[in-house]
Amino acid sequence: MQMQRRYSTTMTPRANPLPRRHLRPGARRFVAAGLVARYAALGGAGVAVARQVFDRAPHRDAFLWNVMLQGYARAGPPHARQAVALVARMRASTGAPAAANHYTYTFVVKACAAAGDDDDDAGRAGRAVHALAVGAGFDLDAFVANALVAFYARLGDVAAARKVFDVAAAKDVVSWNSMIAGYAQNGRSDEAVALLRSMARRGATCRPDLVTLVAVLPACAASAAVREGLWAHSYAVKNAFRVGDGALASGLIAMYAACGRLDTARAVFDRAPCRSQAVYSSMIQAYGSHGHGVEALDLFHLMLANGVAPDGVCFVSVLSACAHGGLVDDGLRVFDTMGDHGVEKRQVHYACVVDLLGRAGQLTQALGVVESMPFQPGKDVWGALLGACRLHDDMELAERAAERLLVLDPGNAGRYAALAQMYDDAGRWDDASRVRRLMRDRGANKPLASSIVEGHMDAVF
Known part of the structure; x- marks a missing residue:
């Protein structure tokens, strides 16, 4: 009897377990795309390996190019320039299979948006990609338009973001959310609230969702728009959104505190079933902004006792609360403990x-x-x-x-x-x-x- 050959699980697998002739060209492209996506998802050095797989693929269709571009977009700011260079190479390549489509422009704009406020070159590249999308007729596509709105908002060019939003042929809920968030993130609170009103008037055509409320609540807080904030809260309850969701609860707390309703903010905090770090930070900041330093400090200690780890934002809230409450010694002690929680000063x-x-x-x-x-x-x-x-x-x-x-x-x-x-x-x-x-x-x-x-x-x- 021939002995069965056994392999150790620690053995390095063969680089090419199947002869290439056993795979059809379409299957090879599918395998290459899968490998590129898997390696890119690892981040760091994995993105470089993904690019190596991409470069060695004998056949590259639009799907494979887009998978590589998506990998760059998800990998963050360091890869924005590589994404732009890759899309230029894609456009220069010959053959219909490599033709850019709306996914192509969406991914490369997202890559530029990730680095837009930190990298002037990425900002200029994003505008250039916008021009290319216009020339190719994809600027009116909903996916591309949404990415462009987020890109320009990230740059702080709210006027350009609004122009893209206005000319978009088919606006979906993501379009409205991107524009509302863009206004809120750039301190244009009144415009964000006004756009929410316009969105709400559309009825069933494009109904606000949880992301809409999370995006607009900071604007309601900044402009003390209590009526719109109350509408957002009641809309969330009426539509069975999870009001205790960390992002929504923290937004409601900040909104009520900014409108002078500290007791209501605390009620939202108390009813939140899962009090995340963001929820604690919002309530601590609410106390601090109203001069209740002792209550803010007590809540910080309760947070630690409940095993919720503070982050840098939380320490800003606590220190600011101590400053407004005149709690100098307590604030210095909190500052000295930051390293104990692994938070960099x-x-x-x-x-x-x-x-x-x-x-x-x-x-x-x-x-x-x-x-x-x-x-x-x-x-x-x-x-x-x-x-x-x-x-x-x-x-x-x-x-x-x-x-x-x-x-x-x-x-x-x-x-x-x-x-x-x-x-x-x-x-x-x-x-x-x-x-x-x-x-x-x-x-x-x-x-x-x-x-x-x-x-x-x-x-x-």
Whole structure:
């Protein structure tokens, strides 16, 4: 009897277990697409391996090209340029099987959107891809239009996003959600709320969903649009959405707190069946914004006791609450424990500590924090120090902070205005005029008002 051959599970499989002739060209393309998708999903080095598989595929049809582009889009900002280069190569290739379609433009625009606000080249490339889509007649396609709306919103070009939205031939719920989110993310709260009203009037044609509500609630909070916020809450209940869902619950908490209904915000928190980190952070921020530092701190300790791990955003909320509540010692202790929870101390956290000490009049200690930072203090840190100096009329330190800010943040008119006002209060009219003249010469614009928490959330990530 011939012995059965056994193989160890640790043996390296053969690179090509079946002769290539056993696979038809269509099957080979299918296998290649599957391998590209699997490797790209691994991220990191897996994306490079996926590209190697793609390059070695003997037959590349539109499906295989799109799978590779999708892999780049999902892999994040570092691969935006590769996606753009690949679509250029695809367009230059000969043969109908490699012809770009609406999926092609959707994937490459998403890749550019992922890096749009961090990479000027990706932003320019995304606009170029938009032009190519127009030339190919795909700009009116719903998939491509939705990707373009998100891309321009990510760049902060809300006007361009709205133009794409308006000319889109067939708007689906994703189209409306993308435009509403674009308005909300760029501080255009009134437009976001107005677009929600327009969407709601369409009735069954395009009904708001859970994503719509999550997108619009921050806008309702920013503009204190209590009527629209109440409508969103009742709409969620009426349509059997999970009001306890983390994203929806945290949005409702922030909305009610911004509208002055702190008790209702706490009721939403108490009724949430699954209190995620985001839900806790929203309620902590709500307490802090109303000056209830003790309640915010108690809720933070309850969160830890329940085994919910805090992240960088949560620490911003707690530190800000301590600053507004005058809880200096408690805030410093919270700041010192960040490393225990595996959370890196970043610019926004140091800005919160400077604000914490500055509000309490401890300007020398606040300056000590700035000078002892393990990296160069940024505009948020110096801005917090300038605000504290203005609060306590420390002109000497204010001039030092302003000197750094006019270098780090030369386009922010609020910095100039704060220093000029301090000069006015001190009777130094010539200095005040000099600062205002400098502001005009530099074309500085005053940013939208925001709290230290709302204004710096993006810096946490």
